[in-house]
Amino acid sequence: MTINLTRRAALGAAAALPFASAAAPVFAAGSDNKANSTIAKSFQMGDFTVTTLLDGSLPRDGAQEIFGGGASDEDFAKVSADNFISPDVAQFFFTPTLVNTGAEMVLFDTGLGQGGIQAALADAGVTPDQIDIVVLTHMHPDHIGGMTTDDAPTFPNASYITAASEYDFWAAQEAGNRVGDLVAAKVTPLAEKMTFIEDGGDVVSGVTAMAAFGHTPGHMVYHLESNGQRLILTADLANHYVWSFAHPEWEVRFDMDKAAATESRRNVLGLLAADKVPMIGYHMPFPAAGYVESRGDGFRFVPVSYQMMG
Numbered sequence: 001m002t003i004n005l006t007r008r009a010a011l012g013a014a015a016a017l018p019f020a021s022a023a024a025p026v027f028a029a030g031s032d033n034k035a036n037s038t039i040a041k042s043f044q045m046g047d048f049t050v051t052t053l054l055d056g057s058l059p060r061d062g063a064q065e066i067f068g069g070g071a072s073d074e075d076f077a078k079v080s081a082d083n084f085i086s087p088d089v090a091q092f093f094f095t096p097t098l099v100n101t102g103a104e105m106v107l108f109d110t111g112l113g114q115g116g117i118q119a120a121l122a123d124a125g126v127t128p129d130q131i132d133i134v135v136l137t138h139m140h141p142d143h144i145g146g147m148t149t150d151d152a153p154t155f156p157n158a159s160y161i162t163a164a165s166e167y168d169f170w171a172a173q174e175a176g177n178r179v180g181d182l183v184a185a186k187v188t189p190l191a192e193k194m195t196f197i198e199d200g201g202d203v204v205s206g207v208t209a210m211a212a213f214g215h216t217p218g219h220m221v222y223h224l225e226s227n228g229q230r231l232i233l234t235a236d237l238a239n240h241y242v243w244s245f246a247h248p249e250w251e252v253r254f255d256m257d258k259a260a261a262t263e264s265r266r267n268v269l270g271l272l273a274a275d276k277v278p279m280i281g282y283h284m285p286f287p288a289a290g291y292v293e294s295r296g297d298g299f300r301f302v303p304v305s306y307q308m309m310g
Helices: 002-015 019-023 063-067 073-082 116-123 141-147 164-171 178-186 188-193 258-275
Strands: 040-045 048-053 056-061 089-094 097-100 105-108 133-135 159-163 194-197 202-204 207-211 220-226 229-235 279-281 289-295 298-303
Touching: 040 116, 048 116, 048 220, 056 063, 063 073, 063 089, 116 141, 133 202, 141 178, 159 164, 159 188, 164 178, 164 194, 178 188, 188 194, 229 258, 258 289, 258 298
Parallel strands: 105 133, 133 159, 159 194, 229 279
Antiparallel strands: 040 048, 048 097, 056 089, 097 105, 202 207, 207 220, 220 229, 279 289, 289 298
16 A cells, blocks of 8 residues: 555656656666676666666575465476576575766665675776765665675765664664664664655655565665656565566565565556566666566566667
8 A cells, every 4th residue: 555655656747758758768878987897787767877786696595485485386396497597596686776866876775795885886986985875775684784894884975864664673673683783783873874764755856765565664665767767776675586576475585574575566566567667676687677567467577688788
């Protein structure tokens, strides 16, 4: 229900645009400060330059146990085979996104904290001290790990934005909770520089928060709009580009409220498919950008190809 309200609020202005304009491919290579490497990839979206930053990638066993909660062995194996991937091993990607609006440098999430974010930013020609705003879509370790380096802020000139419900939940955990302890170490020391955002709130002009709770209590996705072009940063709405799309109802181990996460997936993926709006997903195969189409009772992720060759 929250997503539907957000859709009306965040996309209301876009509804007046001709459908062809709203649906037009927006992924073209950025014209200024363009990144085009194996760890940094820039796209032009209206007047914004959007750069995906590969913080790291690794394989992990037990794919069905992670991504196929509620699926039969046969169904999980069939979906995997139909998409030419193993049902046993998943490749994980961790992809923060940098949005240069022309007035602000806004970084969405900070990675694992193992130096990948600094390397990817360097490939994009950006130094950490140039970041104006860091938005935390939620506070799982792979999103807040890069907030500090050697106990100092990685982005010394940045202010921070996140959902109040997200911070309040993790800050209330007792010592010994893995995520709560990391929040205490990485986020709480910077709390005086943090602003809390609500569903429908603006990070900056053209960047709007959309509640997509379930993965965590305050998980947000973000709608970008510039010069008639639109894009949604889906964060951890869907953790795998095949299984979480084909069967949004399959439970993901990392989703804290499984039913709410499924509802958020169906709502946001349905919006993306219906309106032909592109997306960037934190765990999608790099460069993490693509489109969504409806397929049966689920969806299919369609990665960018030559749309990026503007």
